[in-house]
Amino acid sequence: MISISSTTINPDQLRDALVDPRAGAYCSFEGWVRNRNEGHDVLSLEYEAYEPLAITEGKKVIAEALQKFPGLHAQCVHRVGKLEIGECAVWVGVTSAHRDEAFQACRYIIDEVKHRLPIWKKEYYVNGDSGWVNCERCQSHAQSAD
Amino acid sequence: MISISSTTINPDQLRDALVDPRAGAYCSFEGWVRNRNEGHDVLSLEYEAYEPLAITEGKKVIAEALQKFPGLHAQCVHRVGKLEIGECAVWVGVTSAHRDEAFQACRYIIDEVKHRLPIWKKEYYVNGDSGWVNCERCQSHAQSAD
Amino acid sequence: MKTLTVRYFAVFRERAGLAEEVLELEASTAAEVFAATRHRHGSEEPLGHCKVAINDEMASWDSPVADGDIILLFPPVAGG
Amino acid sequence: MKTLTVRYFAVFRERAGLAEEVLELEASTAAEVFAATRHRHGSEEPLGHCKVAINDEMASWDSPVADGDIILLFPPVAGG
Numbered sequence A, B: 001m002i003s004i005s006s007t008t009i010n011p012d013q014l015r016d017a018l019v020d021p022r023a024g025a026y027c028s029f030e031g032w033v034r035n036r037n038e039g040h041d042v043l044s045l046e047y048e049a050y051e052p053l054a055i056t057e058g059k060k061v062i063a064e065a066l067q068k069f070p071g072l073h074a075q076c077v078h079r080v081g082k083l084e085i086g087e088c089a090v091w092v093g094v095t096s097a098h099r100d101e102a103f104q105a106c107r108y109i110i111d112e113v114k115h116r117l118p119i120w121k122k123e124y125y126v127n128g129d130s131g132w133v134n135c136e137r138c139q140s141h142a143q144s145a146d
Numbered sequence C, D: 001m002k003t004l005t006v007r008y009f010a011v012f013r014e015r016a017g018l019a020e021e022v023l024e025l026e027a028s029t030a031a032e033v034f035a036a037t038r039h040r041h042g043s044e045e046p047l048g049h050c051k052v053a054i055n056d057e058m059a060s061w062d063s064p065v066a067d068g069d070i071i072l073l074f075p076p077v078a079g080g
Helices: A011-016 A051-068 A099-116 A136-145 B011-016 B051-068 B099-116 B136-145 C011-016 C030-036 D011-016 D030-036
Strands: A002-005 A025-032 A040-049 A073-079 A081-084 A088-096 A119-125 A130-132 B002-005 B025-032 B040-049 B073-079 B081-084 B088-096 B119-125 B130-132 C002-008 C020-025 C051-054 C057-059 C070-074 D002-008 D020-025 D051-054 D057-059 D070-074
Touching: A002 A051, A011 A025, A011 A088, A011 B011, A025 A099, A025 B099, A040 A073, A051 A073, A051 A099, A051 D057, A073 A099, A088 A099, A099 B025, A099 B099, B002 B051, B011 B025, B011 B088, B025 B099, B040 B073, B051 B073, B051 B099, B051 C057, B073 B099, B088 B099, C002 C011, C020 C030, C030 C051, C030 C070, D002 D011, D020 D030, D030 D051, D030 D070
Parallel strands: A002 A073, B002 B073, C002 C070, D002 D070
Antiparallel strands: A025 A088, A025 B025, A040 A081, A040 A119, A073 A088, A119 A130, B025 B088, B040 B081, B040 B119, B073 B088, B119 B130, C002 C020, C051 C057, C051 C070, D002 D020, D051 D057, D051 D070
8 A cells, every 4th residue: 555665666567556447547646856946956855754654644544545535446655765856756546437536536645645654855956955845944943943 | 749549558658758857746647448337347448539630639638738737748648449448548647847737737638638539439348239438319319310 | 502521430430331421412500411411420419419520620510611621520529 | 750762853863963862851741852852853843843753653742751652753744
């Protein structure tokens, strides 16, 4: 259902695992490392996950998705470690009888995965800086607390 | 942008053609031949397209999608000919900077493709019958007009 | 009278038993071509879910037809 | 006093310069552990975007902590 991977994600293989003769619709989402984020030129990035809870929470997310938008199968894989531009950071795939459920469940899973799983992203910029994404407030508070 | 194919769709290869360093999101949809439709056990099906207008209309759909939900690249391939259960009948892929546009453009394309392109589907059932999908009214009128 | 080429697709072609024919018709709109060929395509309702194209451009049922036009009669589509 | 294991993740670990430590604290809630370790993680706002887990279960900031608990302090997540 959900896994954390330290090696390249293979969407093709993951897709094939969801094949089902009852499935009329397959929706997939991939998050790719892009070369800019919030005005910064990004060189690469690094994901860190706390795997035990990422798995527990990810399973909940997938179960919720398949309950809210009845589908057949859903799977998610999240990368950890260092990633280069263009690499796949997260993959979600859903099959269902009809397309509406596949789209909605897929969207639900990626939205919740981004907000709920203990996974953190550190960006390395072209100018040599680096920073943890979404952590400006804790960083600036950290600095003012020094 | 859009093509009609009489041979197996290869999602993996199509996905790779959309790779872009500016892309943070990739959403794809596939329509698969499933073993039941509206209460009938389906054995296989056959798609027929009027290719010149399917291409013209498909190009319009894709241009509209990328305008409404600004994305980077979008592509669609629709199969024609005889297909077995589990085969991919239509594939849509969209890349964009952020996920919202990728999901919405992908959904827009498949919805419009289904409603606007001159493509027809004939189902062959396990019980030996066959029928053109969405054509009950014209079929029943046809019979009563005999 | 106009000389029109009428093409039938999918279930229309199956019912008509032919893909295309050249007809001499009095029709002035696509809807009239549809009505005049009902014995071929067998569909009662041109303004329903069927579509029409004239000379490879999507048209509406009240589009005028001219001598030499090619009229494409599309039953309800079902892509995807 | 309770003996608590506190684990720091991502930016918190970097700031703390360590991943885990065992502390003797008076804290009765997760929020109090967060406050008592502010000199490590450097974050002012426990009720903001940060999360906490106790013994590998997601918890809330007002969850009670017991002697021997393992408290996981999570900075704002950013998966996907």
